[in-house]
Amino acid sequence: MEMISKFRDKDIVKRLLDNIYKESKADKIYNIMEVCGTHTMSVSRFGIRGLLPKNIRLISGPGCPVCVTAQGEIDMIFDLLKHNDVIVAVYGDLMKVPGSDGRNLLELKAEGKDIRVVISPLDVLKLKNEQKKDIVFVSIGFETTNPATAGLIDTIVSQNLNGFYVLMLNKTMPEIIDVLLDDNELDVDGFLCPGHVSVITGESLYLPIIKRDKAAVITGFEPVDILYSVLEIIRQINSKNFYIKNNYGRVVNSLGNEKANKLVDKYFELADSMWRGIGVIKNSGLKIRKQYKYLDASERFGLRPSDKSEIDGCKCGEVLKGKILPNMCGLFGLACSPENPVGPCMVSSEGACAAYYKYEI
Amino acid sequence: MISTTMKLGGGGKATNDFIKNYIIKYFGNVYLNELRDASKLMINGNISFTTDSFVVKPEFFPGGDIGKLAVYGTCNDLAVSGAKPKFLSLSLIVSEGYSLEKLDKILNSIKHAVEEIDVKIVCGDTKVVERSEEPSIFINTTGIGELAVDLNNYNKINIGDKVIITSDIARHGLAVLSERNELNVDTEIISDCCNLYKIFEHVGYDGIKFARDATRGGVAAVLNEIKEHCNKGFLIEEDRMPIEESVKYLCEFLGFDMLEIANEGVAVLICENDRADEIVLKLKELEIAKNASVVGEVTDCEKVLLKNIYGGLRVVEMPDGNLLPRIC
Numbered sequence: 001m002e003m004i005s006k007f008r009d010k011d012i013v014k015r016l017l018d019n020i021y022k023e024s025k026a027d028k029i030y031n032i033m034e035v036c037g038t039h040t041m042s043v044s045r046f047g048i049r050g051l052l053p054k055n056i057r058l059i060s061g062p063g064c065p066v067c068v069t070a071q072g073e074i075d076m077i078f079d080l081l082k083h084n085d086v087i088v089a090v091y092g093d094l095m096k097v098p099g100s101d102g103r104n105l106l107e108l109k110a111e112g113k114d115i116r117v118v119i120s121p122l123d124v125l126k127l128k129n130e131q132k133k134d135i136v137f138v139s140i141g142f143e144t145t146n147p148a149t150a151g152l153i154d155t156i157v158s159q160n161l162n163g164f165y166v167l168m169l170n171k172t173m174p175e176i177i178d179v180l181l182d183d184n185e186l187d188v189d190g191f192l193c194p195g196h197v198s199v200i201t202g203e204s205l206y207l208p209i210i211k212r213d214k215a216a217v218i219t220g221f222e223p224v225d226i227l228y229s230v231l232e233i234i235r236q237i238n239s240k241n242f243y244i245k246n247n248y249g250r251v252v253n254s255l256g257n258e259k260a261n262k263l264v265d266k267y268f269e270l271a272d273s274m275w276r277g278i279g280v281i282k283n284s285g286l287k288i289r290k291q292y293k294y295l296d297a298s299e300r301f302g303l304r305p306s307d308k309s310e311i312d313g314c315k316c317g318e319v320l321k322g323k324i325l326p327n328m329c330g331l332f333g334l335a336c337s338p339e340n341p342v343g344p345c346m347v348s349s350e351g352a353c354a355a356y357y358k359y360e361i
Numbered sequence: 362m363i364s365t366t367m368k369l370g371g372g373g374k375a376t377n378d379f380i381k382n383y384i385i386k387y388f389g390n391v392y393l394n395e396l397r398d399a400s401k402l403m404i405n406g407n408i409s410f411t412t413d414s415f416v417v418k419p420e421f422f423p424g425g426d427i428g429k430l431a432v433y434g435t436c437n438d439l440a441v442s443g444a445k446p447k448f449l450s451l452s453l454i455v456s457e458g459y460s461l462e463k464l465d466k467i468l469n470s471i472k473h474a475v476e477e478i479d480v481k482i483v484c485g486d487t488k489v490v491e492r493s494e495e496p497s498i499f500i501n502t503t504g505i506g507e508l509a510v511d512l513n514n515y516n517k518i519n520i521g522d523k524v525i526i527t528s529d530i531a532r533h534g535l536a537v538l539s540e541r542n543e544l545n546v547d548t549e550i551i552s553d554c555c556n557l558y559k560i561f562e563h564v565g566y567d568g569i570k571f572a573r574d575a576t577r578g579g580v581a582a583v584l585n586e587i588k589e590h591c592n593k594g595f596l597i598e599e600d601r602m603p604i605e606e607s608v609k610y611l612c613e614f615l616g617f618d619m620l621e622i623a624n625e626g627v628a629v630l631i632c633e634n635d636r637a638d639e640i641v642l643k644l645k646e647l648e649i650a651k652n653a654s655v656v657g658e659v660t661d662c663e664k665v666l667l668k669n670i671y672g673g674l675r676v677v678e679m680p681d682g683n684l685l686p687r688i689c
Binding site for chain 2: 008010013014017044045046047048050051096119223338339349357358359360361
């Protein structure tokens, strides 16, 4: 706790803000993308946007795992529940995400479907299962949570457990960063790189960013972390000297977590993946390796993602690519709110729209 | 294990024995002992009247249980309305198979709570329902109190009035979640479940314009509710919000907003500007309000805003009713 409070210190925040005001050039607009959803939430929750000079724009990127999950993938969970008497274990954020028919998992649970919220994949093994039903863990996430799902599969395999399956909707970061960098319409000067993801991947993931003359700073989630990294990005942009800076060294090792990566490699291989509002990106997701296919819920229950597109008017894709601010979507705050969400960006605790709706003035 | 069966709620000998051996044993008083169809009560002047149902699971949690909650919850609603709790009804809905030992423990807890508050249970009901899953218990209490002063009049709230939170926040919700093993972390967080009438007994009503207890939906829900009705807003300050460090960091770890977590022993008081500090000093003399703090004030902006320690502002929205932990 003491460690965290240091990163919230009022005086350090003030000094950083003073430096940001001093070093940023008034006649230049600095576009900085926070790739990670937890950064987006921190920025909004700590009111950081309002503390920065107006010409420093923090733009939310595609870093919320729920938000990037395509409608067709979400519908697979609903199909699974519709046609099978199983226990479905999900992370809390998924409970409010609507399927194509507008209903969410909270409503399905109220109708009697057996849906359980878990905090960690390993919690799945502790679920009460009096009816001896098959248990399906819906796995979503990026590099941060991928090893935890691999850990679940590792336990199932090594202990020879029966009746557990995994529905893999996981995605990976490198390819989406390439998509952003290749997008000519996207005007970003630097990236606040995701702290949690970097713990697993290490620093090399961000090489393509600096090769395109954009700043890449690995950042923690406290106000001091974020402001220090914004200042670093301003300095790199001003000096035109771009390099990967690890400002989250207290947690992120430059080479990442080798053990976690090995575990992921053992059970998963790269696969094409559908991103909400963006479409299919080659090799941007994970699937269970052939050898362990018998644990794959999509095989066991014959699930395939439909190519259903997002609900009309939903601009989650544009928000995820940083092309519009959440409040520029026509549905924002009107047809789409946390109580009645149209897209997952409004639902997830890491979602950009939810962050704007919930916290921004 | 002796457990409840359908005959306990059937209205015959078993019901009569239960009333005699449990209800009268624990709650007997001059009104209840007559076992009339309806109790004859005497109340002078205006009354406050409220009801609440309690369905908390698990029924025992650190710092309390469903019985204690059923008494405090309803009596606290009376207290923050400006009334002294006088009479309660007690209705039990128990599923068959529910342990009589646990029921006895809950009734004993209710007995202690009503004695502490000095409120009398004057009527009630017991129903046994068929067991569908794990045997469970639900409790409804309805309360009548003598109204001393109306603390629920939105028209009394003015711009510049101060907002006081009477105790540290977010303990009850986290205590219940941790007891359900939903947090997957070991905590020693104890519910703040307590009798809020003590506050008014000790501090009186002078200078207090409005009060509400911050139960489900926490402080965020209460301030938003008041905002809706009085067409004014609130500016509250994060570093003045009383909260235990361990509770605060657990909220952050799980992705919960501390302002949205349920409390059972926290009142939000809206006070005259120049009386607020004096009221807080007096509140701090009580164990249940030792962490009381002026956290902000009423504004004209028709929003609930939170100022963080850096001066940054954010909106505090009405919670949507679901506490769901985040992914990472």
